[in-house]
């Protein structure tokens with residue numbers, strides 16, 4: 001029988017297309033990053049435009065714009081009005097890719113576009129088990145200059161707002177009055193929490209270079225009275241004290257086990273006795289079957305020098321650092337959360 005005449009197995013055909021999408025991943029990511037940088041989504045948010053008008057407005061040549069528009073439309077990010085020939089943003093693009101939207105996640109796309117050169121070395125990292133570092137850079141943060149910091153902060157911020165909303169859904173934080181957001185960057189988590197929890201104050205602790213970015217966001221959120229920035233390194237400096245909760249959001253996964261131990265020891269020392277530690281970041285299923293987002297982010301961390309861990313691996317670290325009442329919340333498709341408490345009394349006093 002002529003194989004060409006056999007009916008197509010729809011599941012297998014879907015699988016073939018999924019594999020193609022993985023193979024084309026770099027093209028997809030670069031195209032979205034270009035669209036974000038060009039301002040395309042902001043322009044189309046104001047008014048629908050034909051391709052010719054869009055080409056003139058954004059100075060994107062007509063040789064390439066139809067392919068870009070077709071790709072974005074195929075992902076349901078743009079929609080075409082057949083009657084007028086005009087393109088407009090889809091609801092998803094309006095919600096997530098227009099900078100002024102409070103659900104904006106485009107910063108994350110720009111952040112990852114900045115990692116593409118490093119990601120070209122993923123194969124080496126997977127073969128050697130070692131991170132790939134740029135020009136002898138000790139860690140992924142050490143080599144950032146001003147522009148990199150801004151892209152990174154924007155990417156982190158847009159992602160952190162969604163993380164903060166997830167924390168509000170999964171945790172009762174009514175008992176927390178003073179939060180220390182360790183490695184809090186420009187404050188996406190803390191700002192989101194404080195906006196919903198008027199009784200809470202927060203300190204952002206991060207590297208000195210982050211201060212202007214954080215101050216800008218605190219000011220924009222109108223939270224000057226309830227939020228402050230403290231500069232330092234969690235490897236070299238003691239953390240600010242007097243907080244009844246510490247948040248570690250996407251911090252442990254940046255570092256190896258030894259460095260995680262150093263960070264957790266600082267958190268333990270700084271936290272008020274009985275205080276709450278919240279660890280939230282992408283975590284892998286115990287049996288290494290996913291979820292998709294943490295697994296992809298885990299591959300990113302393989303190149304950059306960190307590691308996405310399982311909930312049991314992180315719980316063990318918290319136990320070793322001296323925390324108790326370790327509670328694993330249900331696994332999330334993006335981040336998962338573990339909480340723990342610093343004992344109310346020193347072990348000797350308890351005995």
Ligand SMILES: C[S@@+](CC[C@H](N)C(=O)[O-])C[C@H]1O[C@@H](n2cnc3c(N)ncnc32)[C@H](O)[C@@H]1O
Pocket residue numbers: 141156157159160182183184185186188189205206207210232233234235248249250251254
């Ligand atoms: C992956 S980001 C997480 C940011 C934020 N917690 C979030 O989830 O959006 C890691 C943060 O750790 C900060 N960081 C890196 N090294 C640090 C150090 N030695 N001391 C304090 N913060 C540091 C970075 O500047 C960055 O803001």
